[in-house]
Amino acid sequence: SQKIEQNSEALNIQEGKTATLTCNYTNYSPAYLQWYRQDPGRGPVFLLLIRENEKEKRKERLKVTFDTTLKQSLFHITASQPADSATYLCALDPVSGGYNKLIFGAGTRLAVHP
Amino acid sequence: DAGITQSPRHKVTETGTPVTLRCHQTENHRYMYWYRQDPGHGLRLIHYSYGVKDTDKGEVSDGYSVSRSKTEDFLLTLESATSSQTSVYFCAIREVSSYEQYFGPGTRLTVT
Numbered sequence: 511s512q513k514i515e516q517n518s519e520a521l522n523i524q525e526g527k528t529a530t531l532t533c534n535y536t537n538y539s540p541a542y543l544q545w546y547r548q549d550p551g552r553g554p555v556f557l558l559l560i561r562e563n564e565k566e567k568r569k570e571r572l573k574v575t576f577d578t579t580l581k582q583s584l585f586h587i588t589a590s591q592p593a594d595s596a597t598y599l600c601a602l603d604p605v606s607g608g609y610n611k612l613i614f615g616a617g618t619r620l621a622v623h624p
Numbered sequence: 625d626a627g628i629t630q631s632p633r634h635k636v637t638e639t640g641t642p643v644t645l646r647c648h649q650t651e652n653h654r655y656m657y658w659y660r661q662d663p664g665h666g667l668r669l670i671h672y673s674y675g676v677k678d679t680d681k682g683e684v685s686d687g688y689s690v691s692r693s694k695t696e697d698f699l700l701t702l703e704s705a706t707s708s709q710t711s712v713y714f715c716a717i718r719e720v721s722s723y724e725q726y727f728g729p730g731t732r733l734t735v736t
Binding site: 514518542544551552553554555556559599601603609610611612613614615616617 | 664665666668669672674682683714718723724725726728729730
């Protein structure tokens, strides 16, 4: 079956460390993959998009990698801060036909401790 | 929340009653989406619209219908609510030239 998997267990790290979140998918060949942040009681907020021909994408303290052979994306937050605590969702469009009908992972909750 | 509002924000209703959720945008974006979010499942696409009066089904469309008579409004209707439709519903918008989706604040619906 087609699915996207993210670590269901919360990731707890110390402030200042690098947080690494994983997104694995099966039976898709997406042209791009997206990462969103979601705070409790709020809608997801777009963070980064990485295309299949890009190995790595950076935005400030965020870095995303995309390995189409492993069917995996890694999301890194360097110099993490308590304010980075949230749930992070990965999403892909399995069809890439222009309608952007995203399939989301269930998300990984990140807790950054002072 | 990128010029997106959802109403109501919270609703409790009884099984078998009709429910309509409204998504309103001020961005004039062409694409609009309805998702539901349940623990352990993440966001799942219910219906989407790619223009006025142009809509199509998503992954979990059974029991839901939508309408879009104006660019700014996208309505989600549960014709006869069931307890399995208890969820948090999110609306999202997207402009044609981008893949980024912008989400509304969500509606928490409880069907008793």
